[in-house]
Amino acid sequence: MRIAALAGVAISLVVARGLPAQDARLAARLDKPTLIAVNAIVDSARLSKLPTEPLVDKALEGAAKGSEGTNIVVAVHQLSVRMGSAKRVLGTATTPDEIKAAASAMDVGISVRDLARLRAAAGKQPVTLPLAVLTDLVGRNVPIETATNLVLQLARAGVKDPDLALFQRNVRADIDRGADPTVAATTRARGLVLRGGAPSKPAE
Amino acid sequence: MPDDELNMRRIARDLRASSPRVDKSFDDRVMAAVRSLPRHARLTLWSRLTAPRTVTVKPLGWSVLAASVALLAIFGFNRAVDDVRVASKPIVAAVFPKTGAAAVKPPQRVQFVLVAPEAKKVAVVGDFNGWDAGHASYQAQHRGGGVWSVTAPVPIGHHRYSFVVDDSVWVTDPMAPRVMDNDYGVANSAIVVEEQK
Numbered sequence: 001m002r003i004a005a006l007a008g009v010a011i012s013l014v015v016a017r018g019l020p021a022q023d024a025r026l027a028a029r030l031d032k033p034t035l036i037a038v039n040a041i042v043d044s045a046r047l048s049k050l051p052t053e054p055l056v057d058k059a060l061e062g063a064a065k066g067s068e069g070t071n072i073v074v075a076v077h078q079l080s081v082r083m084g085s086a087k088r089v090l091g092t093a094t095t096p097d098e099i100k101a102a103a104s105a106m107d108v109g110i111s112v113r114d115l116a117r118l119r120a121a122a123g124k125q126p127v128t129l130p131l132a133v134l135t136d137l138v139g140r141n142v143p144i145e146t147a148t149n150l151v152l153q154l155a156r157a158g159v160k161d162p163d164l165a166l167f168q169r170n171v172r173a174d175i176d177r178g179a180d181p182t183v184a185a186t187t188r189a190r191g192l193v194l195r196g197g198a199p200s201k202p203a204e
Numbered sequence: 205m206p207d208d209e210l211n212m213r214r215i216a217r218d219l220r221a222s223s224p225r226v227d228k229s230f231d232d233r234v235m236a237a238v239r240s241l242p243r244h245a246r247l248t249l250w251s252r253l254t255a256p257r258t259v260t261v262k263p264l265g266w267s268v269l270a271a272s273v274a275l276l277a278i279f280g281f282n283r284a285v286d287d288v289r290v291a292s293k294p295i296v297a298a299v300f301p302k303t304g305a306a307a308v309k310p311p312q313r314v315q316f317v318l319v320a321p322e323a324k325k326v327a328v329v330g331d332f333n334g335w336d337a338g339h340a341s342y343q344a345q346h347r348g349g350g351v352w353s354v355t356a357p358v359p360i361g362h363h364r365y366s367f368v369v370d371d372s373v374w375v376t377d378p379m380a381p382r383v384m385d386n387d388y389g390v391a392n393s394a395i396v397v398e399e400q401k
Contacts, residue, residue, distance in 0.1 A: 025334055057331045057334070057335070058387070060334050060335045060336075061331070061335045061364075061387075061388065062387065062388050063335070064329055064335035064336070064337065064368075065335075065374065065388045065390050067387075067388045071387070071388065074387075075387035075388065078387070079387075101362075104362065107386070108383065108384075132361070132362050132396070135362065136362065136381075136394070136396055139381040139382070139383050139394045140381045141381070165398065168396070169398070172396070
């Protein structure tokens with residue numbers, strides 16, 4: 001009996017230590033029911049070893065935009081699901097940055113299947129920057145399929161992160177100068193692959 | 205019916221028939237005798253804690269206790285480490301991979317510009333400032349001619365942001381790509397902040 005009581009105390013301490021850390025930003029911006037629901041999702045994500053800051057950010061964004069509490073909870077939950085899917089697809093060794101980048105990519109329409117293809121193409125290399133570039137290309141009106149294939153080609157060609165970042169800058173510069181996004185991305189990617197991963201000098 | 209059982213029943217019947225009658229004062233006399241027995245000295249808390257006693261070890265109970273203590277130690281340690289990580293986490297939430305000394309990169313100064321001739325107040329909100337339109341560092345200043353601008357720190361990486369005009373109207377940056385917002389129905393702008401060479 002005494003041992004059971006001690007065990008109970010120990011377990012209580014463990015549970016107490018495991019309680020979610022309340023985010024003051026959320027408490028200040030969300031009504032109580034929404035706060036409770038969002039905290040539950042955040043805590044669940046934490047236990048699943050998912051990054052929690054994007055979830056908090058998503059809730060804050062909803063609050064700032066004056067969205068209904070239910071919409072905020074749904075949005076945070078969906079982001080949590082996307083991150084969970086990304087982690088499953090990208091593997092258990094996936095870093096929080098990769099999960100965040102993957103969730104952002106999925107948010108603009110990149111499929112789980114494409115995430116898996118990118119993971120396979122990149123091998124053991126991190127896919128954070130390739131995913132960020134992919135998201136950026138789609139955001140700049142390069143069609144999803146085209147952007148995905150280009151980034152896959154670059155990953156299979158073994159293009160390193162610095163070269164990929166330069167590719168992204170060059171494409172942005174081309175688009176800002178009036179080039180068609182698809183043409184700019186395709187041309188720059190082909191040139192990069194043909195040169196074996198070394199991009200041309202930065203666009204002035 | 206076996207003989208043994210018959211005998212037992214007969215004995216029981218005889219005992220019931222010969223049960224002694226107890227007078228009404230019997231209970232009182234028994235209780236008085238109990239109260240007259242010498243009482244044990246009342247144990248103080250200290251004597252309870254220090255007095256040697258026999259401990260019965262039950263494998264199941266001790267296993268539960270040991271597992272609980274181990275869980276407390278491991279989980280508590282991990283939480284402590286997490287707390288330290290959170291406390292030392294830079295305000296930068298960079299999307300780019302972190303390696304070595306590049307793990308902590310300072311935010312870059314980014315200029316945001318919006319032309320809004322009718323506006324009385326313009327602020328920048330985004331995932332770099334908690335979407336807080338009241339954040340002091342992200343309040344745009346009127347530069348004349350309806351041009352509002354602010355130069356503020358933004359961590360390296362991909363970010364979503366927007367302008368908030370007069371605390372109520374959300375306006376995307378016309379100079380930046382738009383990111384559709386399927387969650388809240390208000391589009392954002394996208395920005396990629398890189399380390400300045």
